[in-house]
Amino acid sequence: NAGVxxxxxxxxxxxxxxxxxxxxxxxxxxxxxxxxxxxGMGLRLxxxxxxxxTTAKGEVPDGYNVSRLKKQNFLLGLESAAPSQTxxxxxxxxxxxxxxxxxxxxxGTRLTVV
Amino acid sequence: xxxxxxxxxxxxVQEKEAVTxxxxxxxxxxxxxxxxxxxxSSGEMIFLIYQGSYDxxxxxxxRYSLNFQKARKSANLVISASQLGDSAMxxxxxxxxxxxxxxxxxGTQLTVLP
Numbered sequence: 001n002a003g004v005x006x007x008x009x010x011x012x013x014x015x016x017x018x019x020x021x022x023x024x025x026x027x028x029x030x031x032x033x034x035x036x037x038x039x040g041m042g043l044r045l046x047x048x049x050x051x052x053x054t055t056a057k058g059e060v061p062d063g064y065n066v067s068r069l070k071k072q073n074f075l076l077g078l079e080s081a082a083p084s085q086t087x088x089x090x091x092x093x094x095x096x097x098x099x100x101x102x103x104x105x106x107x108g109t110r111l112t113v114v
Numbered sequence: 115x116x117x118x119x120x121x122x123x124x125x126x127v128q129e130k131e132a133v134t135x136x137x138x139x140x141x142x143x144x145x146x147x148x149x150x151x152x153x154x155s156s157g158e159m160i161f162l163i164y165q166g167s168y169d170x171x172x173x174x175x176x177r178y179s180l181n182f183q184k185a186r187k188s189a190n191l192v193i194s195a196s197q198l199g200d201s202a203m204x205x206x207x208x209x210x211x212x213x214x215x216x217x218x219x220x221g222t223q224l225t226v227l228p
Contacts, residue, residue, distance in 0.1 A: 031214045040123070042205060042218040050214065058215065090159065094214055102149045102207070103216065105159035 002026050006091050006106035013081040013113045021076040021109050023091030031094045032074035033058075033103065034066060036087040043090060049074055081113045116141045116210045118219035125224050127196045134181070135191040135222045137206030143167075147209040148189040149216065150180065154202040162204075165189060193224075201226045 004025045013019055023032065030051055035043040035058075045058030047066040055066045063085060065077045074093075078085060088110050092103035117140040127133035139148065150162040165173045165180045173180045181190040193200055203223050207216040 033215060035218075040220055042118075042120075042220040043207075045215055045217070048215050059217075088157070092159075096214070102151070102161045102164060102209075103159070108157050 004091055004093055004104050004106040006089075006109050008109060009107065010110050011112070013078075013111065015081060015083060015113060017081050018077070018079050019081065019111075020078075021089055021091075021111075023074045023076070023093075023106060025072055025074075025093040025104070027093065027095070027104065028071070029093035029095045029104070030071075031096065032068065033092045033094075034064070034074065034076045035090045035092065036060065036085075037090060037108075038087050046076065046089075081111075083113045085111065086113045087111060116143075116208055116217045118206050118208055118217055120206055120219035120222050122222045123220075125222055126227055127193075127224065128227050129198060130195055132192060132194045133196055133224065135193070135204050135206075135224065137189045137191065137219060139187050139189060139206075139208050141187075141208065141210050143211040145211055148180065148182070149207040149209070150178070150189075150191045151205045151207060151218075152200075152202045153205065153221075154199075159205075163191070196226045198226050198228060200224060 033048040034046040049068040052071040091106040119138045146167045148165045152160040163175045177194045179192045203221045206219040
C-alpha cells in the first residue's frame with residue numbers, strides 16, 4: 001500500500017546513545033517532515049525538507065539532525081539521546097500540488113530514553 | 115509566529131448528539147489553510163477536513179463540518195450524530211501563507227458515551 005513507512009516502531013535507548021529513525025514514502029512527494037508528539041503539547045515540528053538534498057529547522061530542532069539524500073527517504077538522527085527526547089515521533093509527507101489534503105502521516109515511532 | 119489554541123483538553127458527548135471542538139488561530143498571513151486531524155487510540159493521524167482562508171463557504175465532509183469565522187480567527191470542528199468510533203484525540207492545524215509545514219494545536223480528547 002502506498003504511504004509513509006517509519007522504522008522502527010518502538011525503541012528504547014540509554015542516555016547518550018545514538019540512533020537513526022527512517023522515514024520512507026512512495027508517493028513521490030516533494031515535502032517531508034519530522035514531528036514529535038508529547039502529552040498536552042500536540043505535534044511540534046522538528047525538521048522538514050522541501051526537496052531532495054534540502055533540510056530546514058522547525059520549532060524544536062535542538063538535539064536532532066536530518067538528511068534527505070533521496071527524495072523518498074527522510075532520516076532523523078539523535079546523536080546523543082537524552083530523556084527529554086522520549087516521545088512519539090511522526091514522519092509525514094505532502095505534495096506541492098495537493099496542499100488541501102494536508103499530510104500523509106506514518107504510523108509513528110515510540111522512543112523511550114532511559 | 116503562528117499559533118493554534120485548543121482550549122478544551124477533554125470533551126464528552128452522548129452518542130448521536132452533535133459536538134463542537136474549538137480552535138482559534140493567530141497569524142498575520144492573509145492566505146492560510148486550516149486542517150483538522152483525528153488520532154484514535156491506535157495512534158495514526160487521520161485527515162478530516164480542510165478550510166482555505168479565502169473559501170467563502172464552510173467546509174463539510176460527511177458528518178464533519180468546519181465552522182469558520184475569519185474575523186474571530188476561529189475554525190471549530192462540528193461533528194454531527196456522534197458515534198462511539200469518534201472517540202479520539204482531535205487536532206487543529208494551520209498552514210500559513212505559501213508554506214507547507216503545519217502548526218498544530220495541543221488537541222482535544224473526545225469521548226463519546228453510549
